[in-house]
Amino acid sequence: MTGEPKSDPSRVRRNAIRAKYDQESINEILDAGFVCHVGFESEHGIVVVPTLYVRDGDSVLLHGSTGAGMTRAVRNRKPLTVEVTHLDGIVAARSHFHHSINYRSAVLFGTATEISDVVEKLRGMELLVEHISPGRWDEARKPSDSEFVQTSVIRLKIEEASAKVRTGGPGEEPEDLETDFWGGVIPVSTVFGSPVEDQENTPKVGVPESINETLSKWNK
Amino acid sequence: MTGEPKSDPSRVRRNAIRAKYDQESINEILDAGFVCHVGFESEHGIVVVPTLYVRDGDSVLLHGSTGAGMTRAVRNRKPLTVEVTHLDGIVAARSHFHHSINYRSAVLFGTATEISDVVEKLRGMELLVEHISPGRWDEARKPSDSEFVQTSVIRLKIEEASAKVRTGGPGEEPEDLETDFWGGVIPVSTVFGSPVEDQENTPKVGVPESINETLSKWNK
Secondary structure (H helix, E strand, O other), X not given: OOOOOOOOHHHHHHHOEEEEOOHHHHHHHHHOOXXXXXXXXXXXXXXXXXXXXXEEOOEEEEEEEOOOHHHHHHHOOOOEEEEEEEEEEEEEOOEOOOOEEEEEEEEEEEEEEEOOOHHHHHHHHHHHHHHHXXXXXXXXXXXXXXXXXXXXXXXXXXXXXXXXXXXXOOOOOHHHHHOOOOOEEEEEEEEEOOOEEOOOOOOOOOOOHHHHHHHHHHOO | OOOOOOOOHHHHHXXXXXXXXXXXXXXXXXXXXXXXXXXXXXXXEEEEEEEEEEEEOOEEEEEEEOOOHHHHHHHOOOOEEEEEEEEEEEEEOOEOOOOEEEEEEEXXXXXXXXXXXHHHHHHHHHHHHHHHOOOHXXXXXXXXXXXXXXXXXXXXXXXXXXXXXXXXXXXXXXXXXXXXXXXXXXXXXXXXXXXXXXXXXXXXXXXXXXXXXXXXXXXX
């Protein structure tokens, strides 16, 4: 039931959880998704909320309404912790102990600031939109002044980060291989389906390029 | 870009983010998944880590190695915050401001304790295994004494919880409906694929019932 690496080196090579600290591994995990889980201290204790993100060099950019708890925490100079996890499989071992999941996960620590510069903030909005939906920035209406000020864009400069990756088949105790229990992996993937047009206000145009690009980007 | 509800009640009815506090809504979100994001205070500040969970009445059960940061936090009487999020869609509006995601998310606060009672702890392990993989408890080797003591099972009694759910199509400003921009939703789902048998140690038996049950449970 736990996935702690064993001391046998061959076992570690094959299916241990690997801790990674290099920027390339961390960036790869960050760039493979757009939903993160942000932890911060609030008046009610530690809160963890899901939100969207994009990596921008050695930062991640987040956004939210100006009154949201996360924005208030940043204004109060509270640090943010950002976690990103991709679930890749359920690992079924011959023993319960070696049941596990395959996943890629990163945790980021750093200083968070609300972006006040107008040009940098607008660029942040564009990076968020374009990360999730490539080409969409030009295929929707840009923010009005009022919408612009209602939205906070937050930069978390990554000062510390770690990643954990588990891949491969089940770890097993040698004696369990003699049993008739089954061992293997159920692969898990996130699938982005066919676009459904607005049911209430039928668009005047067909599915645009940016939506098809979004599907190609995330369905790989 | 934000999903804050508007004051127009018809708009709110149609596609606002709904905050929910009733136990049934929260249980439904919890029971629809098995990976959560746990926030807690550590020596390094707030940490957020992914881990597996099962709901047990008005608690959630977590597990981990006895030396893990989460277990240490519980032993040090630090509270845990648990967040569960299911991503259901990317919502593309005619304006960037109304772009959003469809999701179901719950955040839980409560007192966490490490289960010391042997019977209750073993039952916790069984609940975790059976939640993720129904029928698997009898189709794999039970924990040995050594494996049993290496694993902590933690009960978080839910004392406070809130949920947020967004469904439906894009919110739009009335004037944006006159434009030729497209509006709609890209549905997102998690897909559990065909089981892949252990490549290194080919099982002596075919895919067992518990693995098929796991696929039926999560692929609905």
